[in-house]
Structure formats: C-alpha cells, structure tokens
Ligand code: SF4
C-alpha cells in the first residue's frame with residue numbers, strides 16, 4: 344500500500360506513545376513546530392497496557408498548558424488506530440495538516456522570536472546546584 | 473511529606489511578566505515526590521514560560537535548576553552562582569523552601585510557583601491525602617494511630633460528633649469520619665476499652681497557637 348500523505352509531517356518513531364513526554368511536546372513548540380500529534384494504538388490494545396492512556400492524558404495536559412501560554416491547545420492531538428489501518432494514518436496526517444493550515448503558523452514564529460532559536464539558558468542551567 | 477499544588481500558570485505569568493531573566497527553582501525532596509516541584513515539573517513550567525514569552529515576541533531567558541533541598545541553608549547558599557544572574561526566582565519548593573531562598577537572596581525576588589497545602593502521603597500515584605498538622609503533642613497512641621487533629625473536620629478529640637453517618641463525615645460523603653476510623657481500628661485491635669478514656673483538653677500551645685515554633689537539638693546544635 345503506497346499511500347500519500349502531506350509532506351509537512353515529520354515522523355518521530357517511539358516504541359509506544361506512552362514514551363512521549365509532556366516535555367517532548369512542549370519543546371517541539373519551543374523549537375517552532377506548528378502542531379504535534381500522537382498516533383497510538385487503539386485504547387485497550389496497548390502492548391504495555393497503559394501507554395496510550397498515559398499519552399492521552401499528557402496530550403490533554405499539553406493542550407491546557409498551550410492554551411494558557413497563547414500557543415493554542417488545538418495544535419496538539421491524539422489519534423488512535425490499529426497497525427493494519429494505514430489509510431487512517433494518512434487520513435490523520437491530512438486532518439492535522441488541514442487544521443494547522445487553518446490555524447496558521449506557531450504564534451511564536453509570527454511573534455518573530457522563534458526565528459532566533461530556542462530560548463537561551465534553557466540547557467545551560469539545567470541540573471545546576 | 474509536604475504536599476503542594478502547582479499555582480495556576482496565569483498567576484505565575486502575571487508575577488514574572490515584567491522580568492526578562494527568570495529562574496525556575498525546584499527541590500529534590502517532598503515536591504519531587506508529590507510531582508509538583510522536581511526537575512520534571514521545573515522543566516514543564518520553564519518550557520511553558522518560554523513559550524509564553526516567545527508568543528509575545530519577548531526575548532526572555534528562563535533557566536532551570538533543582539536544589540537538593542531548598543529548606544536547607546547549605547544547599548540554598550550553594551546555589552548562589554546559579555541564582556544571582558537572574559532577576560527573579562520562581563520557587564516550586566514548598567513555602568519553607570521558597571522562604572529559605574528569599575532569606576538568602578535579598579537582591580533577587582523569590583516568588584512561589586506552588587501553593588503548599590499539607591503534610592500527607594500518597595494513597596496511589598497522583599493522589600495525596602492529609603495525615604498530620606504538626607500539633608506538637610502527638611495523640612496517635614490514644615487514637616489507634618489515626619489523627620483526629622488532621623482528619624476530623626472539627627478536630628474533635630472525643631468523637632465522633634453527631635454528624636458522622638455511615639462512616640462518613642458530615643462535610644462530604646467522600647471524607648471518612650476520622651472517629652469512625654478510630655473506633656473501627658480500636659475494635660480490631662481489641663482495645664475498645666481505650667475508647668472509654670476521655671482525652672483531656674489539649675494543650676494547643678505546642679500547635680501554631682503558641683506562635684512560630686523552633687526546635688533545637690542540643691546534642692548537635694553548635
Ligand atoms: S496528633 Fe498532632 S502530631 Fe500527631 S499526627 Fe495528629 S497533628 Fe500530627
């Protein structure tokens with residue numbers, strides 16, 4: 344099955360959506376991503392039992408935070424499918440791309456600050472003292 | 473442990489918004505265990521603040537650090553080189569840690585990023601429950617190990633009151649009646665005769681009523 348989906352989507356493979364941390368999502372936006380979505384297995388069929396439920400909770404948490412900082416919570420979404428549903432994978436990519444096109448770019452980019460790269464000092468201080 | 477709640481992000485943004493160099497400072501002890509002020513939560517809050525500033529087109533530096541203990545001068549003093557370059561510190565340690573930081577750094581405002589709530593424990597991941605209010609004269613030996621000071625809404629010392637219904641406190645059907653718990657436990661310990669012994673009026677001077685408290689351990693204090 345050679346399905347087409349929008350070229351704007353960059354795939355990051357993880358062993359389970361449960362591996363995706365809230366910080367991964369937030370940092371993606373700091374680095375200028377316009378949207379982030381997670382595609383996990385169907386609820387109830389996680390190989391690790393709770394992985395996709397944990398991912399959903401983190402996505403919901405990220406949505407709340409992003410709403411409060413002005414990025415917009417609708418830029419993050421969780422999708423579920425089974426491994427045999429490639430057309431759905433392509434469909435989710437189209438759905439999310441359409442949504443982002445409607446929303447426009449990451450507001451940080453519009454504000455002009457994101458072009459200077461991620462905020463300084465973030466890594467330098469971590470773990471000090 | 474001391475249990476705290478994260479402050480609403482809007483409140484924190486409101487406090488730091490005029491600053492351009494902000495340090496989010498966590499603590500490796502209680503607030504790490506109650507998942508509100510450890511390295512992880514410092515990272516989340518700092519990232520959210522950076523996004524806020526990026527979205528405003530404001531260039532701001534939001535640093536992250538986690539002290540071993542903010543309630544220990546040794547570690548607070550040790551963070552000097554990290555803290556002093558910043559204009560403001562958001563402490564996500566408990567109110568004790570936040571104050572110890574403020575006492576040490578008198579040129580840098582230190583503001584709380586959490587609302588410190590109570591002394592308690594984890595019933596399960598993500599659920600914490602109050603167990604002690606530090607009354608200074610522990611009654612647990614008389615109350616079958618269940619604290620009426622922290623767990624009874626009225627702090628009744630010879631309970632229950634008339635509001636106890638089917639094991640629940642009259643303030644909420646989700647709150648156990650502490651005195652029901654005490655009676656149940658005394659009975660399972662075969663010590664119901666203890667229930668007949670009245671607890672005299674408690675000396676509250678060892679509680680907050682006696683003013684700020686201090687403890688000195690002569691053997692080790694210099
Ligand atoms: S009786 Fe006092 S010291 Fe003992 S657990 Fe209750 S509040 Fe804490």
Ligand code: SF4
Nearest residue numbers: 624633636641649650
């Ligand atoms: S119902 Fe029980 S816990 Fe509630 S106030 Fe009365 S004695 Fe205390």
